[in-house]
Amino acid sequence: KLPLTVEEILNFGESNRELFIKSSTYSIIPITVTEMGLTISWIFSSDPKSVSFSVVYQEAEDTPLDQCKVLIPMTRCNSHKETIRGQVKVRNSGIYTLIFDNTFSRFISKRVFYHLAVERPVIYDGSDFP
Helix, strand or coil: CCCEEHHHHHCCCCCCEEEEECCCCEEEEEEEECCCCCEEEEEEEEECCCEEEEEEEECCCCCCHHHCEEEEEEEEECCCCCCEEEEEECCCCEEEEEEEECCCCCCCCEEEEEEEEEECCCCCCCCCCC
C-alpha cells in the first residue's frame, strides 16, 4: 500500500515506478485528492503475463468497503503485450485507489511498471483578451 498525494504524483517526473506483486495477492495505490476537476491518468505494463486492474473511489479512509464506488470494474489486462493507458476525472475529494490484482495467478509473481500523472483543468479567465 502506497498512499500518494496529488503533489507527490506531480513530483513523479517522467520516471516509471515498479510494483512487485506476488502470486495470489494484489497491490493498491491509494491517491488522496482534495481538489475537484483534476484528471488522474496512468500508464502501465506487466511482466511476465497479465494482471487485473480496477479503480475504486472512497469518500474517506474509514468509509466501509461496501460503500466504495467502483469507477473501473476489475478487468484482466494483456499488459504484458501492450501498454495500458487510462484516466479518471476527479468529481469528489476523497481517495482514488488503483488496484493491481494478481490473485488469479497461483504461482507466477508479476512486476508492474507504472507511471502516474495528474492534470489540473485549464481555466480561462479572459485575462489575455484586449
